[in-house]
Amino acid sequence: MGGDxxxxxxxxxxxxxxxxxxxxxxxxxxxxxxxxxxPIKEAMREAVLHEHTKVSLFGxxxxxxxxxxxxxxxxxxxxFCVFVRxxxxxxxxxxxxxxxxxxxxxxxxxxxxAKTNSPHRNNLLGAYVFAAGVYVFISTLWELLGFQAVSxxxxxxxxxxxxxxxxxxxxxxxxxxxxxxxxxxVCGKAHGAINALKDFSLPISMxxxxxxxxxxxxxxxxxxxxxxxxxxxxxxxxxxxFTLLHAIIQTYVLTMLVSVFYxxxxxxxxxxxxxxxxA
Amino acid sequence: MNLPLxxxxxxxxxxxFNFAILFAALYFLLYKPVKKFIDAREGxxxxxxxxxxxxxxxxxxxxxxxxxxxxxxxxxxxxxSSEMAQNAQKQYQKRISDAEEQAAxxISDAEEQAAxxxxxxxxxxxxDIAELVKESVGKVVMGGTDEAFEAFLSSVEKGGEDE
Numbered sequence: 001m002g003g004d005x006x007x008x009x010x011x012x013x014x015x016x017x018x019x020x021x022x023x024x025x026x027x028x029x030x031x032x033x034x035x036x037x038x039p040i041k042e043a044m045r046e047a048v049l050h051e052h053t054k055v056s057l058f059g060x061x062x063x064x065x066x067x068x069x070x071x072x073x074x075x076x077x078x079x080f081c082v083f084v085r086x087x088x089x090x091x092x093x094x095x096x097x098x099x100x101x102x103x104x105x106x107x108x109x110x111x112x113x114a115k116t117n118s119p120h121r122n123n124l125l126g127a128y129v130f131a132a133g134v135y136v137f138i139s140t141l142w143e144l145l146g147f148q149a150v151s152x153x154x155x156x157x158x159x160x161x162x163x164x165x166x167x168x169x170x171x172x173x174x175x176x177x178x179x180x181x182x183x184x185x186v187c188g189k190a191h192g193a194i195n196a197l198k199d200f201s202l203p204i205s206m207x208x209x210x211x212x213x214x215x216x217x218x219x220x221x222x223x224x225x226x227x228x229x230x231x232x233x234x235x236x237x238x239x240x241x242f243t244l245l246h247a248i249i250q251t252y253v254l255t256m257l258v259s260v261f262y263x264x265x266x267x268x269x270x271x272x273x274x275x276x277x278x279a
Numbered sequence: 280m281n282l283p284l285x286x287x288x289x290x291x292x293x294x295x296f297n298f299a300i301l302f303a304a305l306y307f308l309l310y311k312p313v314k315k316f317i318d319a320r321e322g323x324x325x326x327x328x329x330x331x332x333x334x335x336x337x338x339x340x341x342x343x344x345x346x347x348x349x350x351x352x353x354x355x356x357x358x359x360s361s362e363m364a365q366n367a368q369k370q371y372q373k374r375i376s377d378a379e380e381q382a383a384x385x386i387s388d389a390e391e392q393a394a395x396x397x398x399x400x401x402x403x404x405x406x407d408i409a410e411l412v413k414e415s416v417g418k419v420v421m422g423g424t425d426e427a428f429e430a431f432l433s434s435v436e437k438g439g440e441d442e
Contacts, residue, residue, distance in 0.1 A: 049285040057293075064285075067293050074301040081308035089312045094320060107313045130310050131302040162294065167287055171294030 040226055047222050048215060050165060054152045065157050066165030068149055073139045073162060106130070113255060118263030121187050125262050128179055129255040132172070136254055139163055140214060140247035143221070144239055163250075164218040166211050173207030176258045184265030191269040202261060206254065213250050217242030411435070 006014070038046075046053060054062035057071075084103070092100050110133055114126035143161040151157045162168040180202070184195055220242050224230045282288075415431035 051285055061289070063290055063293065064287075067290055067297075070294055070297045074297050074304070077301060078304040078308075081304050085308040085312060089316070092313075092316050103309070103313050104317055107310055108317060111314060126314070127306045127310050128302070131298070131305045134305060135298060135301055165290075166284055167290040168294045170286065171291045171298065174291070175295055175298060 040223070043222060043226060044219060047160070047164075047219055052153075053155075053157050055149050055157060056152055062152050064165050064167065065149060065151075065159050066162045066168050069142055069147075069159040070139065070162035070168060072147070072159065073135070073142050077134065077138060106134075110255065113259050114262075117256070117259035118266060120263075120268060121183070121266050122263075124183070125259060128176075129258055132176065132258065133251045133255045136163060136172070136210070137247045137251040139168075140217075140243060140250060143218060144243050160218055161214050163210050164214040166207075166215075169211035169214070170203075170207040172210055172254070173203045173205075176206055176254070177203035180258065180262050180265050183262055187266035188269060195265045195267075199261060202257075206257060210250060210254060213246055217246045408435075 045051070050064040050066070053065060055065050055068050057063045057067060088099065088103070096104055107130060110130035111122075111126040114122040114129055118125050139162045142159070143164070147159045148156045149159055163172060181197070188195065221235070221238055224235055224238050411431065411434045415434070418430070
C-alpha cells in the first residue's frame with residue numbers, strides 16, 4: 001500500500017490537515033447563516049402536494065420537481081441505452097460476461113413475466129413491462145442521489161422520485177390501464193374491452209398504490225432529515241428500507257399487475273367453442 | 280387545470296410524454312436487440328437439440344430395425360434347423376424302412392431259393408432213386424443178387440444221408 005511508505009513526519013502532517021478540514025467543515029456548518037426552517041407540518045404537506053415548490057422546465061412552464069426528475073431519469077437511461085447499443089450489444093458473446101448476463105437476465109425476466117401471465121400476444125407486453133419496470137426501479141432509486149435543482153423562487157430543491165408525485169403516479173397508472181384496455185380491444189374486440197372496462201378501478205388503484213408506496217418512503221426520509229440528531233447512521237437504514245425495497249417491490253407489483261390484467265384482457269373468447277363442444 | 284391533491288393534467292401529460300420517449304428508447308435500443316440475440320441463441324440451441332433428438336431417434340429406429348432383423352434371422356435359423364432335423368429324421372426312417380424292406384425281400388428270396396433248391400434236390404434224388412432202383416433191378420435180374428442187393432442197400436443209405 002502507498003500509505004505504508006509514508007514517513008512518520010508525513011503521517012503527522014496528513015493527520016493534522018485532515019483534522020483541520022473536518023474542523024473547518026463543522027465550524028462552517030454551525031456558523032453559516034441558515035434560512036428559517038419551515039415547520040414539519042408545512043414540510044410534509046409540501047412533500048405530498050408540491051403546492052409551492054415549482055421548477056421551470058426549460059423556461060416554458062413551471063412544474064413540480066418530479067417532472068424534472070422524470071425527464072432526467074429518461075435522459076440518463078436513454079444515454080445509457082445508446083452506449084449499450086453501440087458498444088456492448090455488438091460485442092455480445094454466446095457465453096455471456098457479467099454485464100451481458102445482467103442485461104439478458106433483466107430482459108428475460110420481464111419477457112418471461114409477460115409469457116407466463118399472458119400466453120397470447122405477449123411481445124408488446126414484454127416490452128411494456130420491461131420499460132415500466134426499469135422506469136419505476138431507476139426513478140425510485142433516483143431520490144437516493146439527492147440531485148438539486150433551483151426552484152422558481154430561487155431556493156434549492158431536492159429532486160424527488162418522479163412517482164412520489166401524484167401526477168407521475170397517475171400518469172403511470174393510467175398509461176398502464178390504457179395499454180391493457182387498447183390491447184384488449186385489439187385482441188379480444190368487445191369481449192376484451194368489457195374485460196378491461198369491468199376493472200375500472202384498476203387505474204386508480206395502480207396510481208395510488210404507486211403514489212402511496214413511494215410517497216411514504218419519501219416522507220419518512222424527509223422526516224429523518226428534518227431533525228439534525230437523526231442525520232447520522234440512521235439514513236443508511238432508512239434509505240435501504242424505504243427506497244431500495246420500495247424500488248424492488250413496486251417494480252414487481254406494477255409489472256405483475258399489468259401482466260395479469262393484460263393476460264385476462266387479451267385471452268381468446270372460447271364461449272362459442274364450448275357450446276359447439278357441448279352440442 | 281388544478282384539481283384537488285394538486286393533480287395537474289398538464290403535468291400528467293408531460294409524465295406520459297416522458298414515459299413514451301423512455302419506452303421507445305428502451306424498446307429499440309435495449310429490449311429488442313437483446314431479445315433478438317437471446318432468441319437467436321435459443322433458436323440455435325433448439326435446432327442443435329432437435330438435430331440431436333432426430334439423430335437419437337434415427338439411431339433408436341436403426342437399433343430396433345436391426346433387432347427385428349436379428350430376431351427374424353434367429354427365427355429363420357431356428358425354423359430351418361427344425362426343418363433339417365425333421366428331414367433328417369424322415370430320411371433316417373425311410374432308410375430304415377428301405378433296409379427292412381430289402382432285408383425282408385432278401386430273406387424272402389433266400390427262402391424261395393432254398394425252397395426251389397429243396398424241390399430240385401428232391402426231384403433229383405427221386406430221379407437218382409429211380410435210376411438206382413432201375414440199376415439194381417437190372418443187376419438182380421442179370422445176376423449176383425446178393426451183391427446187387429447189398430449195393431442197392433448201400434445206395435439207399437447214401438441217398439438217405441444226402442437228404
